[in-house]
Amino acid sequence: MTTTLSEAYRELPIHLRHIVPLDFNSVRTLPESHVWPKSDDFSSDHRLSIPIVDLKDPNAVKLAGHACETWGAFQVINHDVPLDVIEDVRSEARRLFSLPTQQKMKALREPDSPTGYGLARISPFFPKYMWHEGFTIMGSPVDHARALWPNDNARFCDVTERYQKKMKVLAEQLTHLILRSLGISQEDVNWDVGSPYTALQLNSYPSCPDPNRAMGLAPHTDTSLLTILHQSAISGLQIFKEGAGWVSVLPVPGALVVNVGDLLHILSNARFPSVLHRAVVNRDGCHRLSVAYFYGIPTDSNVCPLPKLLNISGQTPRYRSLTVKEYVIIKSKNFEEALSLIRI
Numbered sequence: 001m002t003t004t005l006s007e008a009y010r011e012l013p014i015h016l017r018h019i020v021p022l023d024f025n026s027v028r029t030l031p032e033s034h035v036w037p038k039s040d041d042f043s044s045d046h047r048l049s050i051p052i053v054d055l056k057d058p059n060a061v062k063l064a065g066h067a068c069e070t071w072g073a074f075q076v077i078n079h080d081v082p083l084d085v086i087e088d089v090r091s092e093a094r095r096l097f098s099l100p101t102q103q104k105m106k107a108l109r110e111p112d113s114p115t116g117y118g119l120a121r122i123s124p125f126f127p128k129y130m131w132h133e134g135f136t137i138m139g140s141p142v143d144h145a146r147a148l149w150p151n152d153n154a155r156f157c158d159v160t161e162r163y164q165k166k167m168k169v170l171a172e173q174l175t176h177l178i179l180r181s182l183g184i185s186q187e188d189v190n191w192d193v194g195s196p197y198t199a200l201q202l203n204s205y206p207s208c209p210d211p212n213r214a215m216g217l218a219p220h221t222d223t224s225l226l227t228i229l230h231q232s233a234i235s236g237l238q239i240f241k242e243g244a245g246w247v248s249v250l251p252v253p254g255a256l257v258v259n260v261g262d263l264l265h266i267l268s269n270a271r272f273p274s275v276l277h278r279a280v281v282n283r284d285g286c287h288r289l290s291v292a293y294f295y296g297i298p299t300d301s302n303v304c305p306l307p308k309l310l311n312i313s314g315q316t317p318r319y320r321s322l323t324v325k326e327y328v329i330i331k332s333k334n335f336e337e338a339l340s341l342i343r344i
Contacts, residue, residue, distance in 0.1 A: 019109050019118040021133040023101040030210035034129045038213075048247045050239065052255065054078050055173070064174070065181025068260050068268075072275030073239050075255040076174070076228075081166045083254065086230055086291075089163040089202075092156050093289050096135055097204040099148065107144040109136070114199070116144050122220050125335045131214040131281050137164070137200040164200050164293070167228055171196070171295035174226060174258060182268060188308045196225075197296045197324070205236060205288040208281045216279035216288075223331050224261035224294040231257060234288040240276040262331065262339060263296055266319045269305035274339070299325040320344050 022034070051067040053060055056078040067074035096104070109116035115136045123129065135144075141160055145153035176186065205216045216236055231237050237249040237257065249257055265274040282288045297303065304321035319342050322330075331338040 018123040019111065020105075021101075021117075021119050022129070024131075024133070024206040025101060028209060030208065030214055034131060035210075035213050036128050036215045048241070048244055050074055050247070050249055050257075052077060052252065053258075055080070055177075061177055061180045064177050065272075068178055068181070068264075068272040071239070071241060072260040072273045073249070073277070074258050075249070075252050076170075076258050077252070077255045079170055079256055081170055081256070085163055085166050088159045089291055090230065090232060090289055092159045093135075093202040093204070093291060096148065096156070096202065097133065097206075097287075097289070103148060104133075106147040107135070114138065115141075120217060121332075122218060122335065126218050128215070130217055131205060131208050131211075132217050132279070133204045133206070135202040137202075138198070160200060163291070164198065167200070167293040168196070168198060168295070170256075171198075171226065171228060171293065174228070175295070178226070178264070178272070182271070182306070182309050183312050184306055184308055188306065195298050197294075197299050199294040201292040201294065203279070203290045203292065205279060205281055205290075207285045207287050211281040211283050211285075214281045216281045219276050219278040220335075221265075221274040221276055222259055222261040222294060223263070223328055224296045225263040225267075226261055226295055227259040228293045228295070229257040229259065230291040232289050234282055234286050236279045236282055236288050237290070238278050238280060240278075246278075261294070261296070262327070263303055263324065265339065266303050266327075266342075267306050267309075269309060269313070269315055269318050271309075271313075297324055299323065299328065303327060316344075318343055 050071050051063065051074045053063045053067060053074045054077050057063060064074065104117050107117040109118035114121065115138050117135050120130060120132055120134055137160055140157065142153065142157050145156045149156065208214045219240065231251055233251050235248060235250055238246045239249060241247050259275050259277060260272045262274045264272050301324055302321050303324055305317040305319060310317060322342060327338065330341055334341055
């Protein structure tokens with residue numbers, strides 16, 4: 001029987017204090033609970049930028065592979081996701097996060113559920129809270145949408161479901177592209193690409209009274225195969241590059257950001273590193289929104305370095321085989337050490 005991602009997370013309940021966001025509208029000064037240490041310097045190198053991959057470029061396969069290998073991320077253009085689909089989901093995210101706190105709390109995430117309104121699931125691993133609120137969707141958002149808008153939820157559901165369909169098509173296209181750069185075809189993988197695990201995450205970083213001491217989203221890697229991010233026109237995303245430190249990912253009109261996740265890191269035998277990234281709070285007092293689509297292989301599938309890739313490269317596997325669900329559980333309990341715990 002196939003295990004869904006939601007079912008996997010039911011085994012990993014989170015305490016309510018790590019779910020309920022701050023009432024950002026009522027705060028005039030930064031609470032001590034949200035003040036990050038001065039050692040967390042939020043500056044970044046603006047001289048560097050991650051690669052841009054044009055899907056219409058005849059060399060797109062090679063360019064995507066090189067970007068994954070050297071950066072673990074790239075911005076994709078000419079991706080055929082209509083601009084109005086992106087603008088509509090951003091508009092609905094703004095409508096949601098603009099609701100009074102009391103109203104948003106009606107869709108609060110349950111301790112044993114990954115969907116609904118609340119803090120980021122990585123919150124328990126950090127001593128301070130993040131200046132962030134999120135809304136997670138897996139499949140249809142209708143139940144939570146009804147709680148938020150009893151009589152006016154159809155548009156939110158239609159827009160987010162349409163966005164997810166477009167993202168799934170793009171994620172499949174990007175997965176094939178990236179695997180081809182490794183010399184891997186669809187026949188070489190052992191999972192059903194037609195039934196991936198997916199999640200849509202709407203992120204809100206409200207205007208902050210002291211942005212130099214607050215963290216939007218703390219450094220982390222994604223558990224997914226890959227993540228596709230729409231980050232709007234306001235900068236905030238930073239990725240970590242060895243030898244360079246934190247690098248800002250400046251918005252490119254019409255582009256989407258693609259991050260390598262842990263599952264692709266394992267499948268590629270660490271050739272494509274899962275990228276450490278974070279979100280800093282906007283310094284200009286703007287309310288920043290982003291929309292992340294997480295794409296992974298089915299949770300009951302086995303994940304390990306691809307045998308054909310090992311044959312081509314002559315490498316030995318760096319990671320043991322395990323199911324996606326097993327890895328999700330390890331990551332949920334150990335966070336930063338998850339990949340090192342499955343090393344051979």
